[in-house]
Amino acid sequence: MFTLLFLVINCLLVTLGVCSVGLGFACGNMLTLLLLIPFLWIQIMPNPGNRRIANGRLRVCADGSELLIIFLFASCLSGGAYLFWLLRYGYSLPWLIGGIAAFILLAGTFWNGIIRVYVTSVQLGVKQRIVGVLCGLIPVVHLFALIAIIRITRREVREESAKTTLDQSRAKDKICATQYPLLLVHGVFFRDFRYLNYWGRIPKELEKNGAVIYYGNHQSALSVEDSGRELAARIREITEQTGCGKVNIIAHSKGGLDCRSAITHFGAAPYVASLTTVNTPHRGCLFADYLLHIAPEGLKHTLASGYNAALKRLGDQTPDFIAAVTDLTNESCLRFNDNTPDAPTVYYQSIGSKLNHATNGKFPLNFSYPIVKHFDGENDGLVSEASFPWGSCHQYLTVRGKRGISHGDMIDLNRENIPGFDVREFYVQLVADLKKQGF
Secondary structure, X not given: OHHHHHHHHHHHXXXXXXXXXXXXXXXXXXXXXXXXXXXXXXXHOOOHHXXXXXXXXXXXXXXXXXXXXHHHHHHHHHHXXXXXXXXXXXXXHHHHHHHHHHHHHHHHHHHHHHHHHHHHOOOOOHHHHHHHHHHOOOOOHHHHHHHHHHHHHHHHHHHHHHHHHHHHHOHHHOOOOOOOOEEEEOOOOOOOOOOOOOOOOHHHHHHHOOOOEEEOOOOOOOOHHHHHHHHHHHHHHHHHHHOOOOEEEEEEOHHHHHHHHHHHHOOOHHHEEEEEEEOOOOOOOHHHHHHHHHOOHHHHHHHHHHHHHHHHHOOOOOOOHHHHHHOOOHHHHHHHHHHOOOOOOOEEEEEEEOEOOHHHOOOOHHHHHHHHHHHHXXXXXXXXXXXXXXXXXXXXXXXXXXXXXXXXXXXXXXXXXXXXXXXXXXXXXHHHHHHHOOO
16 A cells, blocks of 8 residues: 555656646746656655565566556656646747656656666566567557556566565475485476576575475487486486485476486486476377377478587587487387386376467467367377376366466476466475475
C-alpha cells in the first residue's frame, strides 16, 4: 500500500513538474524551480522503499520499472494539460517552447527507466526487447509494448525478491546439504562450461541451501556406452579426491541413460547413492527415430557433420552425432533396458514434464513437439510421457494453460520464471527430499 501511494505521489509530482516547466517556461516563475527539484530527485531514486531490496540488480530493475510507470501516467496527464492549454488559449510561442521542454523531461524519464530495466532484467527476453524497440516507433502501439515491459519487470522484482527472502530465512537449515555431494550430468550436444551453466540458475540456488555440486565434464555427443565409461571414471575421480564415498546423481535427458550405463556396466554402482533422471528417454525418443529413419539422408549427414565440427571446437575430442542419436531410438533403448538391470544398492527415481502447446517450446522443440505428439502422445517437445518413468518413484510435471514445461525448461535453459512452476525451488525440494532419505 505504501509503495502504491508513493508511486501515485511521484506520478503527480512528475506531472506537475513537467507542466510547470513547460507551461511556466516563459514566465520563469518560482513554482517551476520548486517542482523541478523533486522531479530530479525522483529520477535518481523513484522509491526509497526499494532500498530494502537486498539484491542490487533487482533494486535498479525496480527503480527502472517505476520510472516507466511514472512516464506512462505523467505523459497522459501532462498531455491532457497541454491539450487543455491549447484549446483554452490557442497556439503561442510559450506553448511551443514549453512543449519542447516538457517533451525533453518526459523523454529523460523514459530513457532513465528503459535503460535500467534493459540492463538489469533477466526475464525481459530478446523478443520483448526487440518488440519494445520496434513498437517504440509506432504511436499508441508503443504504449502496449511499454505496459508489457512494465508487467514483466515488476513481476520479476516481486518473484526474485520473494526468492531471496526465502533463501535468507532458511539459510541456516542447509536443507540441501545431502550426505553425499551432487553430480549434475548434462544431456546430449551440450557440455559443462565454466561461465555458461547447462543447468541455468539451479546450481546456485542449490548451493545457497547447502548443496555441494560437481559436474560430469564428459563429452557431449558419444554413444551411451562411451559416455557411461567416461562418467564412471569421473565418479571414481570425485570420490577418490574428496573421500565422499558416494555421489547423488541428477541427470538430464540422455545423461540418465549414460549414468545407468556407468552404474551397471562400468563399475560405478559402489560409488553412487542415488540416480535421479530428468526427462530421460528410457524407452526412446521418437525424434531420434525420425532423424535416422525418416529424414532425408542429406539432412541427416549435414546435421551430423555440422554438429561434430562444432562440438570439436567446443572441446569434444571424438564427437559422434550418429552414435549418440542412434542410442536414443526406441529400438536401442529397449535393447539397452534389457541388458542394463538396476543396481540393487542404488536408489532410482525419475521426473518427466509436459509441454502443452508447440508455440511455447523454443526452437527446435516447437518443431519436434507436434511430430512426437502425433506418433507418441503427450511430450516435453522431444520425449513422450510414456518414456520418462524409471525407478521406484516418478513425478510428472506440467502447469495449467498453454505454457506447459518443456525439455529445456527442466534445466532452466532459458532462465525463465514460469507461472505455476518454480524450477529452482523444485530442485531445492528434490534435493531436500534426498537428504531426508539419508542420501
